Amino acid sequence: MKITVMSIFVSDQRTALTFYTDVLGFVVAADIPMGEHSWLTVASADDPNGMQISLEPADHPAVAPFRDALVADGIPWTSFAVDDVQAEYDRLVAHGVEFVQPPTSMGPMTTAVFDDTVGNLIQIASMGETDR
Template identity: 65%
Template sequence: MKIHLSSVFVDDQEKALRFYTDVLGFVKKHDIPLGADRWLTVVSPEDPDGTELLLEPSGHPAVQPYKTALVQDGIPVTSFAVDDVQAEFDRMRELGVRFTQEPQEMGTVTTAVLDDTCGNLIQIVHSK
């Protein structure tokens, strides 16, 4: 068994697509209209047939309280692996990305947490 699809609830799918592709570096995999929303997924360019991330609309009534609580408590909704947290932090900071946690070493991992501009905190991590 392996993970095929994961999702992150976003306030605006088009804005999320720009952020997740232009800033984070993912590539669009599927963009299928579904009424007012879309089945919109991105993947890592390093693994185009790997796990897809669904940029899911935040329309369900339970989503906003969930997202708000996570952000208020500083909890990332998901985590993405990078080769060098400090280099990614520097690159994204130059692009204007807001971080809620600067790079921090925690034993065998280094992490940082960023705001995805769509209502979520995202952790980037590198394991030594």
């Protein structure tokens, strides 16, 4: 068994697509119209045939209270691995990304948390870094 697709609930699929591709650097894996929404997935540019993230419409009534609680408590929806958190932080800040946690050393790893513009906090993390 392996993970092939994981979902992130988004308030607007097209806004999410722009952010996840133009800012974060993912590539479109699938964009299939399905009525009001699409089956919309992105993948790492380094592994376009690998695991995909479904940019899932956040229409279900249970989504908003759950996401709001996570954001209010500063809890990221998911975590993305990067080689260098500080370098990625600097790159994303230059693209206007708002961080709620700057690069922070947490023992053997460094993390930072940003707002993905469509309702979620996302963590970036790297093992073996220290604060600069």
